[in-house]
Amino acid sequence: MLSGWIKAHCLVASIATLVLTDCARAADAVIHDGVEEKVRIYKTREERRDAGLKHEITDWLTLSGLVELEQEFQRFSHNDDSSHSHNDDFTKTLQIGALLEPLSWMKAELIYEWDDEANRHTLDEGFASLEAGDVELEAGRLYVPFGVYFSHFVTGPVLEFGETRDKGAILSWGPDDRLDLAAFAYRGRARKAGSGDKDWGWGFSAEGSPFEFGSFGISYLSDLADSQEGFLSDEGDRYESRIAAWSAYAILGYDRFELTAEVVRALDSFRELDPDRDEPRAWNVELGFYPAGNFEWALRVEGSSDVEDAPRLQAGVSVAWRITRNASLTLDYLRGTYKRGLSEHNDHELDKVHTVAGQLSLEF
DSSP: HHHHHHHHHHHHHHHHHHHHHHHGOOOOOOOEEEEEEEESSSSSSSHHHHHHHOOOSSSSEEEEEEEEEEEEEEEEEEESOOOOEEEEEEEEEEEEEEEEEEETEEOOOOEEEEEETTTTEEEEEEEEEEETEEEEEEEEEESSSSOOOOOSSSHHHGGGGGOOEEEEEEEEEEEEEEEEEEEOOOOOOOOTTTOOSSEEEEEEEEEEEETTTTEEEEEEESGGGGGGTOOOOTTTEEEEEOOOEEEEEEEEETEEEEEEEEEEESSSTTTSGGGSSSSOEEEEEEEEESSSSSSEEEOOOEEEEEEETTTEEEEEEEEEEOOOEEEEEEEEEEEOOOOTTTTTTTTTTEEEEEEEEEEEEEEE
């Protein structure tokens, strides 16, 4: 047990040492060119897509890149005996982004991703966008605007099970800076039992900033089985009836503090799944603190129900350090507890988990 914890801390420390050695001479404040930058390079998937230094190849083509080195160590305690098990992952991810803007009202975005752990090359997103005044139409392979999944942590919140990506289109309307409305349709992964064709899914979202100190949003998805989680993958992604889902979030800021809260939940039960995991739902609350300088701190409390292999309740702390203008280091510690009978690891029923994670993000 002790050796496992030492190994985890040494691996995280080795990342920090490497960064200090290579970047100490370039380390400076978070303020560059008179603009205060965020300590952690990104906190949502949309911000991650836009991460990377912008290199103008031509007047209409801009390239950017992002490298992530991530180490995660987990120590599990078991319900069925007094033993423990461990999970140790080190992943390297490369993201290349391309923005094409041939006309003022037309653009296209391509996000290529390589994951070392899975040895997988993926076109994560690729879509074209047309703008006319306050209206924008996006079409291609994209993430639909269901949920935001805001987090300061390396370890993503459980509610990320709602992320949904496929071929589709999003029609959005922003009449002013304080309101954004969107409707979307996509070719979902799930299909009705007995049908040979994929079904079209749909949904909508609304985001508003009625006050200077906060913003709020809600969204709806016609079928949660279409999400990246693949709830019905063991059934060949075939459903008896669609299970819709909703999401809501709030972001409140005051002085150097930021409070975020988000919930994602199914509106009904999957008939194909066992009763203890047939109506997934989760929530996440985080409090961020931004002291002067290039550090930030965050606390998280989250919970879930009917989500297999996910903690019932989890809490922890994270610290991020903006080492240079294009590099940030984030370290997490989380402690979680599981619902009896819902989660296993190495054929043992899980009781508790301790997670230590570190991530070095480099923009180029």
